[in-house]
Amino acid sequence: MSNTIKTVNPATGQTIREFETISDEHLQQKIEQTHQAFLDWKQRSLEERGKLVRRVGELLVKHKDRLSSLMTQEMGKPISQAPPEIDLCKSICDYSADNAASVLAEEARDLPGGRALVTHQPIGIIFGIQPWNFPFYQVVRYTIANLMAGNAVLLKHAPNVWGCAEALEEIFREAGMPDNVFTVLYIRDEQASQVTEHKLVRGVTFTGSAATGRKVAAAAAEQLKKTVLELGSNDAYLVLEDADIDKAVETCVTGRITNNGQTCVAAKRFVVVDAVYEQFRDAFVEKMKQVAFGDPTDENTQLGPLARKDLRDELHKQVKESVEKGAVCLTGGEVPDVDGFFYPSTVLDNVTPGMPAYDGELFGPVASLIRARDEEDALRIANDSVYGLGGGIFSEDEERAVRLARDHFDTGMVCVNGYYIAQPNLPFGGVKESGYGREHGGYGMLEFVNTKSLMIGQQ
Structure with missing residues (x-):
C-alpha cells in the first residue's frame, strides 16, 4: 500500500506535489496530544479563545492571495471566486468570537427549595471529515465553532486539497493557537475508523455524500458518539x-x-x-x-x-x-x-x-x-x-x-x-438524506457540548 498521496491540478491533470501519510502509531500519538491540548484549552476564557479566533480570521485575510491561488491550483475554483471564500471564513471567525458569550451563557432556572443553572461545557476532541469543494470554509465552519466552545479539533481533509489543509494549520500556528488544539491528520481513508473509535474522540462531523455519511454515522453510532452530517442535495x-x-x-x-x-x-x-x-x-x-x-x-x-x-x-x-x-x-x-x-x-x-x-x-x-x-x-x-x-x-x-x-x-x-x-449568522443544515445538525448562527457551538444541569440546594 502506498504511503504517499498526490495532489493534482484539475486544469492540467498534472501532479502538484506528494504528501506522506502517517503511520497508525503516529496517529495514536496525534490523538493523545490533541487530548492533552484540550485539557488546557477548555480552561481558557471565552475572551482568550475569541482573541485567538479573531487572529485566525485576520491572518486568513492577510494571506488571501496565496490561499486563493492554492484553492484554484488544487481544486480548480475560478480565481475570482476564491477571495470571497476567505472573506466568509473571516466573518465566521468574527461572528463566533463576538457571539460565543451569549450562545454559551449559563442560564438560571427555578428549582424547588434551591436554584438551578444550565451550563454548556466542552466535551473533548471533535473529529471532522471534510470535502474539497470549499477547502477553507468547510474546515473553518466546524473548527471555529468547536474551538470557541472549548473543544479541540482533528481534521481529515480531502486528499486532493491537502495543501490547503497544511496552509490552515500554519495559519492557526501563526495566530498563536496552542499546539495540537487544531491538528491536521494526513491519513488514508481506512485509518479514519481508528480516530472515530478512539476513546478520547467525543464527536464526529462530516460533510460529503449521503452514502459516505451513512458509513460515518454508523461507525460513530457503534461507539455511541454524536455526529453532525451535512450531506448532498438536489436543491x-x-x-x-x-x-x-x-x-x-x-x-x-x-x-x-x-x-x-x-x-x-x-x-x-x-x-x-x-x-x-x-x-x-x-x-x-x-x-x-x-x-x-x-x-x-x-x-x-x-x-x-x-x-x-x-x-x-x-x-x-x-x-x-x-x-x-x-x-x-x-x-x-x-x-x-x-x-x-x-x-x-x-x-x-x-x-x-x-x-x-x-x-x-x-x-x-x-x-x-x-x-x-x-x-x-x-x-x-x-x-x-x-x-x-x-x-x-x-x-x-x-x-x-x-x-x-x-x-x-x-x-x-x-x-x-x-x-x-x-x-x-444563520443556521446551516438540512433534513432527510441531506443530514442533520446545524452549523452557523451559534448553533454549531451547541452541537458538541455537554448541556449540564446544576441543582443547588438552599444553605
Whole structure:
C-alpha cells in the first residue's frame, strides 16, 4: 500500500506535489496530544479563545492571495471566486468570537427549595471529515465553532486539497493557537475508523455524500458518539407564474455554475410552472450557453474544471443515462477534448422521475429543467426528493413566497428571489438524506457540548 498521496491540478491533470501519510502509531500519538491540548484549552476564557479566533480570521485575510491561488491550483475554483471564500471564513471567525458569550451563557432556572443553572461545557476532541469543494470554509465552519466552545479539533481533509489543509494549520500556528488544539491528520481513508473509535474522540462531523455519511454515522453510532452530517442535495428552485423571469434566469444561472457547480446548496433542479416554462427555458438556455469553461487562474473565467477526473466521468455518466431515459440536452453534455477535467455548462430538458437528473445529485454545471402544472405541483416536485438541504422560490408576491417557503418547503434552508450560500449568522443544515445538525448562527457551538444541569440546594 502506498504511503504517499498526490495532489493534482484539475486544469492540467498534472501532479502538484506528494504528501506522506502517517503511520497508525503516529496517529495514536496525534490523538493523545490533541487530548492533552484540550485539557488546557477548555480552561481558557471565552475572551482568550475569541482573541485567538479573531487572529485566525485576520491572518486568513492577510494571506488571501496565496490561499486563493492554492484553492484554484488544487481544486480548480475560478480565481475570482476564491477571495470571497476567505472573506466568509473571516466573518465566521468574527461572528463566533463576538457571539460565543451569549450562545454559551449559563442560564438560571427555578428549582424547588434551591436554584438551578444550565451550563454548556466542552466535551473533548471533535473529529471532522471534510470535502474539497470549499477547502477553507468547510474546515473553518466546524473548527471555529468547536474551538470557541472549548473543544479541540482533528481534521481529515480531502486528499486532493491537502495543501490547503497544511496552509490552515500554519495559519492557526501563526495566530498563536496552542499546539495540537487544531491538528491536521494526513491519513488514508481506512485509518479514519481508528480516530472515530478512539476513546478520547467525543464527536464526529462530516460533510460529503449521503452514502459516505451513512458509513460515518454508523461507525460513530457503534461507539455511541454524536455526529453532525451535512450531506448532498438536489436543491429545487421554483419559478412561479408571477416571477420576474429575467431576475430568475440571472440568479439561477449563477446558482448553478458557482464553484463550477460543485456546491451542496447549488441550484440544481429548476421547477417551472407551465405558464412561464418556455419563456424561462429559452432565456435560461441562452444564458447558460454564454458560460464558457476556461483557465481557472484567469479572472474572467466563470467556469473552471471539475476537481477530479472521476468526478467529471461520473457527472457525464449521469447526463448520458438521463438522456437515454428521455431527457433532452439543450446545450453542453459532451466531454471536451482538452487537458484537465473540464465539463461544459449543460441544460437538460424534459427531466422526469427515474433519471439521475431528477432523483440524484449532479455535482457539476448541469441544470435539470422540470415542468410543473402550477404552484401546488411545483412544491410537490420540489419535495419529491430524498434530499432536503436548500431550495428557492421566485415570485413577485413576497409574502406568498415566504409562506410557501416556511410552511411547505421540506428543506433546512430556502432562498426567496435570490441565491445565497452560507451566512455566519444563520443556521446551516438540512433534513432527510441531506443530514442533520446545524452549523452557523451559534448553533454549531451547541452541537458538541455537554448541556449540564446544576441543582443547588438552599444553605
